[in-house]
Amino acid sequence: EVRLVESGGAVVQPGGSLRLSCLASGFIFDDYAMFWVRQVPGQGLEWVSLIKWDGEVTYYSDSVKGRFTVSRDNSKNTLYLQMNSLRSDDTAFYYCAKGGRSVVYGMDVWGQGTTVTVSS
């Protein structure tokens, strides 16, 4: 069974940093691209980032580009999202999701998410 477990969500002050992790199991992690998606409570889904299976190609939404960095450690089956210069509008529920063997494909399995709150 494919399983994705996010962790690292917390309350952080504006301007602060946080690193989210997503531990994957049940599939060959280094065969697949991976996504981060966020959702403000009561609002829609927002794509945040995408990383190729080997970590060598990354994509970001304009709202996080230059502040967030996606990475992966295939030896640990773990996806990361380093979030710097956090703002109040980064407050959201963050999901990781499994993509396809190529970055052209979308997500098929999602984790349960972790909460990030940016507040003073």
Added chain:
Amino acid sequence: SYELTQPPSVSVSPGQTARITCSGDALPKKYTYWYQQKSGQAPVLVIYEDRKRPSGIPVRFSGSSSGTVATLTITGAHVEDEGDYYCFSTDSSDFYRVFGGGTTLTVL
């Protein structure tokens, strides 16, 4: 920036057919994915690559795409199909991924 446009809400009676549309300029050349999200839960993939149905998704869910409009069809909607539905695709540059604004489906 690229946008996918969905109707905010769709309402049908049980057993009726629900259709949710998603409009985007790049859709003629890019796949559309559809996700169902029930209250308090993570999204679930219901249609991928325009019209393919993942294992475990009921056959009443189907997808199609024509020109700049992709459509999710639920033939004979059940009360348990209520929730928010999001389309997802890629812009023409392949640099950006985007979700539609979401459609709330009510079945009652």
